[in-house]
Amino acid sequence: MTIEPEARITAPRLDNQDPALFGQTPSQTVGPFFHYGLPWKGGADLVGKSDMGARPELFPEDHYVLNLSSPTGTPQGEVIEVAGRVFDGNGDLVPDAMIEIWQANAAGRYASIADAREEAPRDPHFVGFGRASTDIDGVYRFRTIRPGRVPGPGNSLQAPHLAVSVFGRGLIKRLATRLYFADGEGNEVDPVLNAVPEARRETLIAKRQTDGTWWLDIVLKGDDETVFFDL
Amino acid sequence: MDVVAYAREDAGSPPSLFADYRSTVARSPIQPLVRVPQTLTEVTGPSGWERLMGSALADLTTQHKSAPQGQRIIVTGRVLDEAGKPVPNTVMEIWQANAAGRYIHSKDNWDAPIDPNFTGAGRVVTDAEGRYRFVTIRPGAYPWGNHNNAWRPAHIHLSLLGPAFATRLVTQLYFPDDPLIEIDPIANAVPMPYRQRMVCRFEIGVTEPNWALGYLFDVVLKGREQTPFEENDHDH
Numbered sequence: 187m188t189i190e191p192e193a194r195i196t197a198p199r200l201d202n203q204d205p206a207l208f209g210q211t212p213s214q215t216v217g218p219f220f221h222y223g224l225p226w227k228g229g230a231d232l233v234g235k236s237d238m239g240a241r242p243e244l245f246p247e248d249h250y251v252l253n254l255s256s257p258t259g260t261p262q263g264e265v266i267e268v269a270g271r272v273f274d275g276n277g278d279l280v281p282d283a284m285i286e287i288w289q290a291n292a293a294g295r296y297a298s299i300a301d302a303r304e305e306a307p308r309d310p311h312f313v314g315f316g317r318a319s320t321d322i323d324g325v326y327r328f329r330t331i332r333p334g335r336v337p338g339p340g341n342s343l344q345a346p347h348l349a350v351s352v353f354g355r356g357l358i359k360r361l362a363t364r365l366y367f368a369d370g371e372g373n374e375v376d377p378v379l380n381a382v383p384e385a386r387r388e389t390l391i392a393k394r395q396t397d398g399t400w401w402l403d404i405v406l407k408g409d410d411e412t413v414f415f416d417l
Numbered sequence: 418m419d420v421v422a423y424a425r426e427d428a429g430s431p432p433s434l435f436a437d438y439r440s441t442v443a444r445s446p447i448q449p450l451v452r453v454p455q456t457l458t459e460v461t462g463p464s465g466w467e468r469l470m471g472s473a474l475a476d477l478t479t480q481h482k483s484a485p486q487g488q489r490i491i492v493t494g495r496v497l498d499e500a501g502k503p504v505p506n507t508v509m510e511i512w513q514a515n516a517a518g519r520y521i522h523s524k525d526n527w528d529a530p531i532d533p534n535f536t537g538a539g540r541v542v543t544d545a546e547g548r549y550r551f552v553t554i555r556p557g558a559y560p561w562g563n564h565n566n567a568w569r570p571a572h573i574h575l576s577l578l579g580p581a582f583a584t585r586l587v588t589q590l591y592f593p594d595d596p597l598i599e600i601d602p603i604a605n606a607v608p609m610p611y612r613q614r615m616v617c618r619f620e621i622g623v624t625e626p627n628w629a630l631g632y633l634f635d636v637v638l639k640g641r642e643q644t645p646f647e648e649n650d651h652d653h
Contacts, residue, residue, distance in 0.1 A: 200613040201593060202494075202634050207614050210427045210499060211636045212607040214589040214615070215438075217574065219520040223512025223538035224576060226470065249521045249536040251480055253471030274443040282524075288462065288582045298461035300581065315463035315578075337418040338456050349458050349582050356440030358431045358606045360585055364458075381453045406444045416425065416450035417459055417583050 213359035218282050220353075221245060221319055225284060226252035230318035232287075232330040233257070233265050239318045239328075261312035263292025263331035268348065268365060268392060268400045271324045274356075275407030279324025283354035285404075287316045287328055287365075289347070294334030306334070326404075332367070338377040345372035345379065352404060352414075361414045365402050366391045378415075386413050422455040423583035423639045424499060429611025437602035439563050455583060462581040466508040466542070474539040477511070477553040485535035487516025487554035489629040492590070492617065495547040496577065499640030503547025509636070510576040511539045511551060518559030518571075527559050552629065558597055570597035570604065579638040590634050591616045 200207050216224070222245040230239030235257055242250055268287075272280040290296050295306035297314045314333075318326045330348075338344040345366055352361040366373055368391050373379060379387055389412045392402035405412050434445035463469065478485055496504040514520045514537060517529035521536055537556070541549045556571045572589040579585060591598050593616055598604050604612055614637075623631025 199593070200610055201616040201618045202614055203618045204613070207610060208501070209429055209611070209614065209637060210424075210639055211586060211588050211614055212429045212431055212611055213586060214431075214574075214603060214607075215440075216576070216587050219514075219522040219525055220512060220574070222521055222536065223574065224510060229469070244523050245521050248481075248533075249538075251474060251536050251538050253469065258468070275445075275447075276443050278443070280444070286585075288458070290458075296457065296461040297464060298581075299464050300461045301457060313463055313465050313469055315469060336457050339419055339454050344456060344458070347458070351582075351585055353587060354444065356438070356442075356444035358433060358435060358438065358441060358603070360587065361433070361446070362582075378453045378456065382451050386448075386451075407446055411446055411448050413448070413451050414446050416452040417423070417455060 215355060215358050216284060216353045218355040220284060222249055223252075225317050225319040227254050230316050230326075230328045232313065232316045232328065233261060234329060236329065239316070241319045241321070257311065259311040261291065261309050261331050265329065266332045266400055267327065267329050267398070268402065269325060269327040270392070270402040270404060272320050272326065272352070272404045273324070273406065277408070280354060280406070281320055281322050281324050283320045283324070283326070283352060285318050285320065285326040286351040286353070287330070288349040289314045289330065290333040290336045292331050292334050294336045296336070335372060342375070342377050343372055345370040345376040347376075347378075352406070361406070362417055363404070363412055363414050364390050367400060368393045382413050389413050418457065420455060420457055420460045422642045423460060423581060424642060429607060429614060431606035435602065435606035438606055459583045460581045462578055462584065466578065470508060470510070470540055473541050475541045475551045477535070477537060477539045477551065480536055481534040483534045485515065485532050485554050487535075489552065490555050491550065491552055491623055491625065491629050491631040492573065492634055493548070493550035493623055493631065494633050494635040496543045496549065496636045496638065497547055498638055502640075503543070503545070504579060504638055505543055505545045505547055507543050507577060507579055509541050509543070509549055511541070511553070511573060513537045513553065513556045513573040514559060516554050516557050518557030529557070529559065555592070555630075563602060568597050570595045570601050575636065577636060577638065584638040586636070586638060588636070589615060592632070593617065593619055
């Protein structure tokens with residue numbers, strides 16, 4: 187016998203397809219097991235061809251299905267490394283966080299169709315997006331280009347910065363922050379830094395280590411808690 | 418320059434701190450989020466995703482020598498903005514457990530078998546109408562250490578970049594008629610009725626005869642405001 191779908195009596199149950207519920211899909215955690223699905227080899231190297239970014243030791247080699255980064259050439263600008271540790275509210279390192287960066291090229295232009303300005307040139311070799319998982323010591327690390335300044339609201343100019351997203355087990359939603367440079371031109375007049383209470387601005391400003399690395403720890407909770415944004 | 422800002426979170430957004438999900442306690446900020454103006458940085462996003470992530474991987478059942486164990490399924494739908502407008506050419510990354518609820522990850526110590534024919538990772542790109550489609554197997558539920566007798570409902574992790582930094586979204590797709598959803602602290606961080614936005618719908622029209630069950634799931638990303646963001650200080 188055939189049961190016609192139209193003839194069934196089903197209790198009303200709202201789901202993804204109900205117009206009455208239409209709206210932003212809610213955020214959920216990436217959980218602890220994202221490493222074989224998200225951070226690819228080279229994802230944290232926006233300049234060269236290294237394997238930075240992935241944690242392939244966490245799953246069998248024959249289950250690596252992610253892309254291998256294939257840069258088309260060397261982008262223009264000053265090559266920098268940015269790194270830091272991620273801490274939780276107990277002061278413990280977070281070895282299963284995922285960090286993403288989004289940034290302009292050396293000329294201050296975003297490689298995005300939404301940045302239509304002509305005055306700052308595109309760089310065909312620079313995408314400006316990177317992804318890194320923290321390592322066993324809770325450290326994230328990117329190799330990238332020091333970004334140029336991009337416009338802010340009105341006629342303002344923003345100081346050089348990276349937009350940063352933090353994901354992880356226990357993070358139901360992405361935490362958004364920024365990384366600025368201690369010697370960055372325009373830090374004192376930057377419209378976003380100036381929206382942050384002065385006492386907490388330091389949590390967004392990377393400092394140069396003796397080896398040249400720009401270092402910024404991310405503190406999820408507690409003293410020296412990183413400033414996260416309501417975008 | 419002034420930009421057209423993206424909407425902020427709607428009423429369905431979960432909090433960062435949801436104590437029933439224990440890992441949130443040490444990992445959620447105490448300080449309130451700082452409201453900042455959206456700038457060019459927040460309203461732009463990567464365009465050349467294929468250069469980063471490679472070509473699409475839309476069939477998770479054909480990545481190894483043989484077919485994986487489990488119920489083959491099709492998941493399809495659209496990526497939309499809040500006005501119902503399609504979001505074309507955007508990447509959706511996918512990862513999940515196998516049919517027994519086991520992840521191919523050395524930190525997963527759940528005593529269920531690894532399937533050598535299933536990795537559980539893929540990615541698709543939306544077409545001009547915002548549509549996507551992938552083939553996988555239905556993941557199993559699995560226990561976790563959050564509380565006594567805690568079980569995650571079957572779910573597929575989805576990660577979307579969308580058009581801008583502001584639209585970045587990571588979520589989970591749940592299945593209809595799963596009794597574990599209503600006792601799952603992660604799903605419950607989303608208040609009702611919005612939690613049900615994450616529950617896909619079985620659809621016989623998507624189901625393919627003698628081959629695979631079909632499910633519909635649309636993803637709605639933050640939309641844009643109607644007018645450019647106004648500066649807070651009007652002293653100029």
